[in-house]
Amino acid sequence: MSAPNKSYDPVEVETLKPEEIERMRDEALAAFAAAGDLDALQEAKVAHTGGTSPLALANREIGALPPHAKADAGKRVGQARGAVNKALAARQTELEAERDARVLVEEAVDVTLPYDRTPSGARHPLTTMMERVADVFVSMGYEVAEGPEVEAEWFNFDALNFGPDHPARQMQDTFFVQGPEGAGAAEGESGVVLRTHTSPVQARALLDREPPVYVVCPGRVYRTDELDATHTPVFHQIELLAVDEGLTMADLKGTLDHMVQSLFGADMKTRLRPNYFPFTEPSAEMDMLCYVCRGESVGNPDRPCRTCSSEGWIELGGCGMVNPRVLVACGVDPAKYSGFAFGFGIERMLMFRHNVEDMRDMVEGDVRFTRPFGMEI
Numbered sequence: 001m002s003a004p005n006k007s008y009d010p011v012e013v014e015t016l017k018p019e020e021i022e023r024m025r026d027e028a029l030a031a032f033a034a035a036g037d038l039d040a041l042q043e044a045k046v047a048h049t050g051g052t053s054p055l056a057l058a059n060r061e062i063g064a065l066p067p068h069a070k071a072d073a074g075k076r077v078g079q080a081r082g083a084v085n086k087a088l089a090a091r092q093t094e095l096e097a098e099r100d101a102r103v104l105v106e107e108a109v110d111v112t113l114p115y116d117r118t119p120s121g122a123r124h125p126l127t128t129m130m131e132r133v134a135d136v137f138v139s140m141g142y143e144v145a146e147g148p149e150v151e152a153e154w155f156n157f158d159a160l161n162f163g164p165d166h167p168a169r170q171m172q173d174t175f176f177v178q179g180p181e182g183a184g185a186a187e188g189e190s191g192v193v194l195r196t197h198t199s200p201v202q203a204r205a206l207l208d209r210e211p212p213v214y215v216v217c218p219g220r221v222y223r224t225d226e227l228d229a230t231h232t233p234v235f236h237q238i239e240l241l242a243v244d245e246g247l248t249m250a251d252l253k254g255t256l257d258h259m260v261q262s263l264f265g266a267d268m269k270t271r272l273r274p275n276y277f278p279f280t281e282p283s284a285e286m287d288m289l290c291y292v293c294r295g296e297s298v299g300n301p302d303r304p305c306r307t308c309s310s311e312g313w314i315e316l317g318g319c320g321m322v323n324p325r326v327l328v329a330c331g332v333d334p335a336k337y338s339g340f341a342f343g344f345g346i347e348r349m350l351m352f353r354h355n356v357e358d359m360r361d362m363v364e365g366d367v368r369f370t371r372p373f374g375m376e377i
């Protein structure tokens with residue numbers, strides 16, 4: 001800025017002359033009019049309204065004028081700056097409108113055009129796992145049988161020899177659609193539940209067919225379990241039922257071994273531990289050799305196995321010889337026929353077959369979980 005211009009020397013304030021101010025204004029207006037796009041306008045804006053623009057510098061010179069000249073000069077500069085800002089805003093609006101109109105044309109999308117990049121869908125790994133297991137039995141001549149998910153309490157419990165006071169019948173274990181004593185149920189009438197296992201399909205299959213019966217029953221089941229890393233209230237089971245003349249525990253064990261060998265490799269085997277289910281007698285819990293360590297982690301601290309907690313075995317599900325009371329309830333003569341059955345959870349199997357640590361990943365529907373399983377259709 002110039003030094004205080006006590007004697008008002010017009011030479012020192014050349015920049016504040018009316019014609020100079022007009023020139024600065026006209027140059028700014030011309031630059032704005034010449035700006036062909038918003039980038040060019042931005043450059044012109046900095047040059048003509050920025051802190052080092054001619055008008056801004058002229059404005060600073062006002063302070064150097066003697067008091068009587070300040071008002072005049074201030075008015076001139078102020079009017080010029082006002083005109084420049086107005087022109088800038090008008091050109092800005094004009095160029096923005098031009099840009100918007102251009103974008104609308106240039107980026108127009110013809111939504112009627114055929115789209116050639118539709119990502120192909122894939123079935124959920126639980127579905128493919130369930131079908132893979134079912135296929136093992138289909139290839140042995142078993143038939144796939146299905147039953148309803150909303151099931152009569154009679155099929156889910158009574159036909160399977162669950163006593164009237166069995167804990168599984170309580171509300172805290174089973175989703176009742178219509179309770180036995182609930183609204184809408186007549187005295188002595190069976191309630192309606194979301195099936196808690198695939199075993200009711202055993203009873204349905206026996207009532208629908210004459211023995212010999214060989215069925216595999218995959219499906220969705222429901223329990224009032226909280227969703228956590230190892231439980232979900234909606235999960236999948238696969239059930240096997242064979243009823244024929246002369247079937248024994250040896251047939252059951254051979255069938256289980258064949259299944260795990262088909263799914264996990266020829267060196268796989270199963271073991272049975274005594275257990276109790278009302279619909280099988282005797283009953284057993286079935287374990288398979290740990291898929292990851294093949295039992296080698298047992299007693300071997302150098303090779304711990306997280307999958308089986310170094311136990312060497314993984315619990316797969318329940319099994320046993322069909323209880324004769326179930327055969328009778330379904331009209332099959334237990335003196336002539338015997339049978340075996342087993343059932344297990346598909347989520348559990350997917351967990352240890354693919355090292356999935358949290359069951360919640362399976363139910364949340366995030367494609368980042370399903371994608372690594374491949375896009376098998």
Ligand code: FA5
Binds near residue numbers: 347
């Ligand atoms: C049963 O459901 C019997 N119906 C199995 C059976 C069939 C026994 C035929 C004898 C003959 P269990 O309640 O143990 O058994 O469940 C079987 C499997 O379902 C379990 O081993 C587990 O893998 C799976 N499972 C049970 N609850 C859940 C849950 N909340 N979330 C995920 N999987 C579960």
